[in-house]
Amino acid sequence: xxxxxxxxxxxxxxxxxxxxxxxxxxxxxxxxxxxxxxxxxxxxxxxxxxxxxxxxxxxxxxxxxxxxxxxxxxxxxxxxxxxxxxxxxxxxxxxxxxxxxxxxxxxxxxxxxxxxxx
Numbered sequence: 001x002x003x004x005x006x007x008x009x010x011x012x013x014x015x016x017x018x019x020x021x022x023x024x025x026x027x028x029x030x031x032x033x034x035x036x037x038x039x040x041x042x043x044x045x046x047x048x049x050x051x052x053x054x055x056x057x058x059x060x061x062x063x064x065x066x067x068x069x070x071x072x073x074x075x076x077x078x079x080x081x082x083x084x085x086x087x088x089x090x091x092x093x094x095x096x097x098x099x100x101x102x103x104x105x106x107x108x109x110x111x112x113x114x115x116x117x118x
Contacts, residue, residue, distance in 0.1 A: 004034060004042035014051055021051075029054065029068055060097040 011018050024030035025041065030051055032041035043051075050071065057067050073086045 002033075002044045002046075004044055005048075006036075007032075007041045007043065010043045010048060010051065013048060014055055016051070016055060024051075024054070027064060029064060029071070057094075060094055060101065062097075 005013075007018055007021055010016075011021055021030065021041075025032060030047065033044045033047055034042040036042055053071065053074070054067050057070070062070075069086075070090050073083050073090075076083050079087075
């Protein structure tokens with residue numbers, strides 16, 4: 001088995017809470033690669049990479065279901081034409097979401113500037 005880390009280290013490395021990681025395990029979004037003799041969750045660097053994909057989707061407002069959909073496509077060993085299309089669709093959607101977020105940030109900056117002038 002590859003080198004592993006406990007849930008606390010994974011939480012620390014990603015800035016996510018233990019509660020969130022346990023929830024992701026319960027719903028099957030991020031299943032640990034193993035368990036210690038004492039039953040503690042053990043995660044690999046691959047699990048870390050998977051969690052970073054999830055973490056990067058959160059600010060864009062993706063639902064847990066949508067996150068799972070993308071992860072299933074990424075997990076597919078053979079990237080069929082259908083999988084490539086799904087990935088392209090996710091990419092286009094993520095770009096749109098990022099643009100909306102950038103516009104919201106611009107408005108927040110304008111608001112802060114306005115408050116500074118008061």
